[in-house]
Amino acid sequence: MNYKSKKEIAQSKTTIFWIVLILLSLWLGWKAQNQEPAYSFEQYPTENNIIKTKEQEIKVSRVYITKSFVAGLTNEVRTAKGKYLVLEVDVTNTSKKTDSIEDHSLKLKDNQGRTYQQDFSVESDLIWNNKNKFDEGLILPGMTNRDLLAYDVLEDAQGVTLNYRDSLGMEEYTIPITQ
Known part of the structure; x- marks a missing residue:
């Protein structure tokens, strides 16, 4: 044997x-x-949804709101502490030189003065779910890149705006997101 x-x-x-x-x-x-993404979305009116600077145009085309969703890569349920606001954002380079946008320059703020930072782990799960590929590198002149920006905001957040501070930190622009 x-x-x-x-x-x-x-x-x-x-x-x-x-x-x-x-x-x-x-x-x-x-x-x-x-599988289909496990979140619903609400599209807000397109009024005042564009920030125009000397070098870029930033447009919020959709706002997704959900309490939880199924993460595409791990198949786990991700639940917000408050609620997820996910913005579908198009960034167009309107200058004549190659440009980029820094993630930390885009923040949400509510009418109580609370600020919210991007949740990059949620963004990567949502991008996987939607097969949305964002080129996080340089944006060529005249080109547009699309990104999903995810924020975990408090349940009672109202009057939320997307705030963008230019690369020099000199000017701040806002787009209304919710009432």
């Missing part, structure tokens, strides 16, 4: 474990890619 040593049995179990884990990960990824 041919008996395996304890070491060989342990190695076989480890190999089987990793194969099962890889297959499970592939299946979850396929399942996540083939």
Whole structure:
């Protein structure tokens, strides 16, 4: 009879474990890619939804609001502390030179003066869900890039605006997001 040593049995179990884990990960990824996003959206009126600077035009085309959604990559339910405001934003380079926009220059503020920073982990999950690829690098003259900006805002937040401070920090622009 041919008996395996304890070491060989342990190695076989480890190999089987990793194969099962890889297959499970592939299946979850396929399942996540083939499901509809688990959030509803509300589109606000298009009045005053554009910021025009000397170098850029920033337009909010849609506002998604949800308490939770299913993360595309991990298939986990992500729940906001308050509510997620997700902005679909188009940035157009209107200058004659290559330009970029810095993430930290876009913040939300409510009518009580509270500010909200972007939640990059939520954004990456939403981009995966929507297959929306944003080129976070430089924007060529005349080109437009689209991005999803996610913020976890307090449930009672009202009068929310998107605030953009130019690269020199000299001027601040706002777009109304909610009443």
